[in-house]
Amino acid sequence: MALKALELIDPYVLAVQAYDDHDQKKTMYFISECDGKFAKWGWNLWGIVLSDEKNFDSAIENYKKAINLDPKFASAYFNLGIALTIKTSPDYDGAIESFKKAIDCDPNDASAYNNLGVALIRNSAPDYDGAIKSFKKAIDLDPNHAHAYESLGDALTNKPAPDYEGAIENYGKAMRINPEDSDANSRLENAISEEGLPRDAAAKFMQTIKSEPNDWVGHYIFGLLEIKAGDTKSGISELRRADRLRPGNQFIQAALHEDSK
Numbered sequence: 057m058a059l060k061a062l063e064l065i066d067p068y069v070l071a072v073q074a075y076d077d078h079d080q081k082k083t084m085y086f087i088s089e090c091d092g093k094f095a096k097w098g099w100n101l102w103g104i105v106l107s108d109e110k111n112f113d114s115a116i117e118n119y120k121k122a123i124n125l126d127p128k129f130a131s132a133y134f135n136l137g138i139a140l141t142i143k144t145s146p147d148y149d150g151a152i153e154s155f156k157k158a159i160d161c162d163p164n165d166a167s168a169y170n171n172l173g174v175a176l177i178r179n180s181a182p183d184y185d186g187a188i189k190s191f192k193k194a195i196d197l198d199p200n201h202a203h204a205y206e207s208l209g210d211a212l213t214n215k216p217a218p219d220y221e222g223a224i225e226n227y228g229k230a231m232r233i234n235p236e237d238s239d240a241n242s243r244l245e246n247a248i249s250e251e252g253l254p255r256d257a258a259a260k261f262m263q264t265i266k267s268e269p270n271d272w273v274g275h276y277i278f279g280l281l282e283i284k285a286g287d288t289k290s291g292i293s294e295l296r297r298a299d300r301l302r303p304g305n306q307f308i309q310a311a312l313h314e315d316s317k
Contacts, residue, residue: 068097096125100132112143130161148179166198184215205230220253228273241307272301
C-alpha cells in the first residue's frame, strides 16, 4: 500500500531519492516507472547508474535514448560527453560534440564549458586556444569554479608556448577556493620549477601581496618563487607570513619543513 501511494508522486523524484540513498533496487524500480513526460529523465538517470558501474557503453546508449526523446536535453548531452571522455577507449570528438550541444541547450552551464575545454586538450589534435577560451568562459559564468582555474592552468602550462606565470596565477586561484586542493598545489609547484618561468615572475606576485597583504596564497607563491630564485631567507619569511594567515595548511607546512633544512 505504501509503495502504491508513493507512485502518485513524480517517479523521477523518487528515483533520484533512492539513488542518493544508494538503494539500487528502489532506484531501478522507480526508473522503470518513468514513462511519458518522465521517460527522458529515467533514461538519463539509468545512464548515470550504469556509468557508476563503469558500464559506459550501455550508459551511452541510455543517454542517446534520452536525447532521442528530447533533442534539447542539456543534462543528457553533458552526461553523454562525460561517458565518452572516460570510457576505456575515449571518443573525444564525440565528447566535444556532446558538450557543445549541451552548451547550445544551456549556455550558462559552466561545467559544460570546463569539460569541453578538457576534451579539446585531450583530443588527438589538441586545441589549446579553444580550450583556454572555454575555461575562461566557465570562470566568467562561475567565478568559484575551482576545476576551471586548474584546467586553465594546465592548458597554459602545456600549450606549445607555455605561459607558466599565467598557470601559476590560476593554480593559486584554485587554491584560494579550495585551500586543500592537492592537485592544484602539485601543479603549482611543477610550474614554479619549470626552467621556462621568467626570472622576474616574482615581481608580479610581490605586487599582489602589496595590494592584498592578507592574501595567503600570494605570500605562499611569492615565497616559493623567491626560494627558486635563490633567496631562501626571503622565501621562508614569505612562507611564514602565509602560515600566519592560513595556519595549519599542509602545503605551507611542507614547504617550510623542506626549505628550512
